[in-house]
Amino acid sequence: MDGSAAALATVIGARVRRERLSRAWTLDQLADTAGVSRRMVVSVEQGEVNPSVGTLLRLSDALGIGLPALVEPPQVATVKITRRGEGATLWSGEHGGQGVLVAGTAPPDVVELWDWTLAPGDAHVSDAHTPGTKELIQVQQGSITVTIGDQSATLRVGDAMTFGGDVSHSYVNAGGRPARFSLAVFEPGVGSGAPQTGGA
Template structure:
């Protein structure tokens, strides 16, 4: 784990622990509510694990705080700037691709803004998000396929797609692609 990943893992761990303790939950209660193993939660809270997006979403949904609250630096201002290169890298592909969370809002209606790069031959399978989740994406460069509930959509630079994020979905590219993704999760923590 590089230094930036280690610092992010430490921050996520302390936020998960604080949110769990503020609810008076034990590790077992969080494990039951999230579907994440107790052992993984212990590793996350100690900052010893770099959990994937699915685990982070399960934990943030169970805690009712939304993914941005786990990974973004706290801020008190009315506006928050994320400088280029400062987003939270929450997915790394086998060939160099990345999923970077660059901005997000607080509950109850959480909106996430992602900057994704898929290297040639990469694929990211996403589990269905909470009911009512919507996703919007636009291909900035390259070409890709988005599968939603088994239906494939071929997209080229400039193309956009809106879909239900509460269905199984995947992003893949044979030649490589960069895309911007927005995820809307209504009623987080409700």
């Protein structure tokens, strides 16, 4: 991990531990509720790993706090501004792309706003999110191919798409130029005790 990724991993680990202890949960209880291994929970809490977005979603959903609350500092004010470069980079592609969480709301109905870039050849594959999750995409640069279950569509500059994120899906840049898109994710009922399927 580079310095910024290591710093983010440390912050996330401290928040997971604080939230777990505030519920008087053991490591095993959190692992079971989130559907991840005990070893992963330990590694996350100690800041030793840069967990996948799917793992972070499972942990934040299990704790009932939503992904934005896990990666952002607590806010007292009703208005929060994320300046350019201040978002949490939660995914890095093999060829240089990034998934940056730039804004989000508190549970129970969590909305996340992402700024994604995919370098040529980059692909992000996601498991299904929790039931009822919706995703909205709009392409600002280049083109991407989005696959939801067994359906695929290529989106170009200005194109937008809405789909259910509670099935497996992927974003791929099969072109020769970098692609950039905004992604909004709506995840209802976070912390309501619904079974967790994870995803990203």
